[in-house]
Amino acid sequence: KNQVEQSPQSLIILEGKNCTLQCNYTVSPFSNLRWYKQDTGRGPVSLTIMTFSENTKSNGRYTATLDADTKQSSLHITASQLSDSASYICVVSAISGANNLFFGTGTRLTVIP
């Protein structure tokens, strides 16, 4: 069964600190994995995409990793800011099928001053 699990469910950190969010998946055949950021009251916005051959990709203070062998991804946030407070959703695409997007339940990150 195609599933995407994220951990932790929620996380509170101090401003300036780093944190890492996890995403484990069983989606097959794998096409790509995206991390989305959803601010409160807004729609999700894509942060980064990881394809099968990519191990690490950075987007500013956000660094995503992918281990296609263990089917795990992480999103590392460096020097957190208050504006990083949001839900982070991992979405895994399968290669085939009309409904080929599988969503994680998200991690709610709160950055406090």
Add this chain to the structure above:
Amino acid sequence: DTAVSQTPKYLVTQMGNDKSIKCEQNLGHDTMYWYKQDSKKFLKIMFSYNNKELIINETVPNRFSPKSPDKAHLNLHINSLELGDSAVYFCASSQVTVTGELFFGEGSRLTVL
């Protein structure tokens, strides 16, 4: 310019009423979606249209009826509203490519009293 816009942003109504949510995208994408986000923030696919053709129809009560007059518009009509329909409904669009990034609207928060 708003890429994916949906209206209304907020909707409060009584049980048993019928309501509609409208969505428009100006990105030139071929595919549009409706997602439901519950109180636990999980995004669940409801419907997807590709060039006005229904391609995804998940297990959704037939009180929900999508309509796509053209590939830039996807509306959602809900009959006989129930308490459990209270949620945030997101419209999204994507171009059918390998990467398949979703572009979301701001969401429509439906509250059924």
